[in-house]
Amino acid sequence: MKRIRISRCGSQLLAQPAPRRPLCPYAAGLQRNITPHSQRIQSRLQSTTATSDEFELEEGEQAQAGRSRRSRLETKHTPLEALPSPHPSAAERSSKLAALRSRLSLPQRFPLQTLARTLVHPSADPNPAFNNASLSALGSNLLGYYTTEHLLCNYPRLPMSVVFAAEYAYIGPKALATIASEWGIEAVAEPGGEVDPGLLQFKRLRPGDDVPAALRRQAPWKWNVTTTHKILTSDEFGTPTPFGSASLPKNEPVPLEDSAQSFVRALIGSLHLHLGRPLVKRFFRDHFLSRHLDLSTLFDFRTPTRDLSRLCAREGFEAPVARLISETGRLSRHPVFIVGVYSGKDKLGEGAGSSLDEARVRAAAAALKGWYLYKPVEVTVPSSTEGELDSSKWRPNMVDCGEVIV
Amino acid sequence: MPVLGLRAIAKPQNGVGAFILQCKRLDFHYCDWAGSSRGMNAFIKSSLPAFAKRNPAIEISVSPRPNQHPVIIGHYINGRQKAICVRNLTNEGVRAKAELLRDASGEKNRRVTKPVSSLNESVRGIWSPLHGARIKI
Incomplete structure (x- = not known):
């Protein structure tokens, strides 16, 4: 397991060091705020990310990327169509992005360039400096954390299989895709540098084609997959295979649902980096926990x-x-x-x-x-005391001995 | 395996936590020459910047449509569109139509007979003839 500081997940450290397009000025400001431990650790971080399996480019692709990087340096001569995703400078001029920001009631200090980056799926732009893979990984963890603590603290006696089902109902792949469509996200027909950055950029799966094997999430049936096994090895929905586009080969077409999910997760991640924890929690409460779910039907x-x-x-x-x-x-x-x-x-x-x-x-x-479905009257979730010095408000939560085992 | 979990999706309740304005785009089409566009042209010149500033959640596009009546088209999150022809209307009339499109939900117009609809079950419960005191004749 790699150890990367959470605030660095979305930063440009995951990218190759060579400059391509002008980087986001806000991201540079973010990096400046973080006090580095030491130069050595920093360099180690860079080296680990460069050799990580998630973001490595294949050899042939690397040469290609190098060529495109060189060509992108001369932005004035390069036509916009040659870029895989819209230029960051186009975000300021996009009325779709500005409308989306105020539709979600995000503050003005949340930069439009970051919002544009959350809309770029890795299938459109394989470069990790410009796609939302890193932000999406961070947002996925945050969503899982906030939902799990809400469920476990408010319903301490819930059986594990129902916890999995409830997580799926709140932040499962289908729920996230629905949320993205309720936010009014439109998708591009074909990604490219010339299209409006307010549209969801991804490579579309052509009608009739099969979903890529990495996204099918079908594990062979095993007789010994127990609930304990699911808690230890599966994701937060009890699905055995790890989902997400991180393991997806680059430039592979994906369905609309997958890119919409990655946008919602990346938005949560970028909100965490730019606006901080309290605002993300409020956003999560307003947009996710406010949805109606009757747990007794699960x-x-x-x-x-x-x-x-x-x-x-x-x-x-x-x-x-x-x-x-x-x-x-x-x-x-x-x-x-x-x-x-x-x-x-x-x-x-x-x-x-x-x-x-x-x-x-x-x-x-x-x-x-x-x-x-017992619900304690007063509940303090663990994240409510994060970053606070006095812990007097903390009330220990009830821990139940678990569901009936027959 | 004594209890299994059934997979469902949490249902949206717009306005309970966050409110998402359902109108996402307004297209204003005008004609420079025809007289029926006089009010529309005055609206675009004088009132549209203020309207756009008051409604930042709506993407606004203005484009000419020569030799046609002026029209406002609203695009909604549910994928539907609503178009209103604003020929021969004054500046104020066009503004009223734009606000009507802004406030619409995008659903088809239908008569509302029950003012309240809720996902939650009734607090008082449904009356049951099988509970409570027996009536003795």
Whole structure:
């Protein structure tokens, strides 16, 4: 695992040192704010990134990139069409970018050049200094962190599979693509230097072509993939293969959804670098957590009655008993039974069904949901105390012993 | 595996956290020669800069369309367009039409009979004949 400071992830350090196009002046300012540990570490950082597997260019491509770099130096003579993605100076003149910035209520100090860079997918421009791969990696981690802490602190008893499903619902690939379309992002027909930088730049998958193998995310089925295994090795959605375009070969066409996701992630990453943590948290709360998700619809119980009796045994409650509360039309075509599940004198859950068994199973599922969806009244998430000196506001969160294991 | 998670997507609620203006682009088309564009031309000269400044979230483009009536076309986030012909309208009338397009959601016009629609379930619950005290006759 490489160790790169988080604020350096989106900086130009990931690029080759030779100058190509004029660099973003804001990024230079960002780099100046960071106090370097030592020159040696810096040089090591550069060398590791240069040899990293994620951002290395292939040999043939490198020669090609060198040629294009040389040609890009003479910007005055190079036609814009020769560039793989729009020139950074075009961002200031783009009305689409300015409109997007104010549509998302971002402050004026967030530079349009960075916003333009978040819209460049690696499939359009393989150069890491101009595409959003690094910002996207940072934003992906931030999104995962904020969503996970929200879920785990607010719902401490949630089973792990439901945590995975809830993360997928908030920041999963499909959710991010939907969010990008709700922000009014339009995509280019073909990326290039002459197009408006306010459009999403990526190489389109032609209709009828197969999705690249790196994006298909299909791992062969294994019998021994347990929940613990998923926690340790998979991503935040419980998907076994690592997703994202980092492992994608360069200049490979991708579907629109993948480039839209990378834009949303890169926007979060660049907001973190330019505007700081509090604003990113507010942006995350406004745009992601404000979406409507009913967690109780994500549960899929196999044997709720057995789970409930195991839960009662574990917690030291009396064994659950199902009792008929009310019924109507037992001998008719559509009977309704209301069944409650009781532990001693306490009613744990209640369900209605058209047969006694169905009602009992529904009642047990309702009781289990009531247990798993417990929400503490006062919650302080770990990120709320980041960077603060006094820790008096911190209240330790409840940690549950976990879901029922049958 | 006692419980599995079902995959879903969180639903958007525009305006609950952040508000995204649904109109993303307004196209203003005018004609230099025809008389029906007189109000539109006055609007573009006098009021459009202020309108654009008040609505920074909208991309505005102005382009001539010779020998045609003036028209404002709004492009919306849901992919639809709305066009309003503003022939023979005054400066104020054109501004009113532009604001109408700005405030529209892009959906088709439909009659609203129920003023409130919500994703949340009712707090009070649905009345059930099977609960509560039995009626004794």
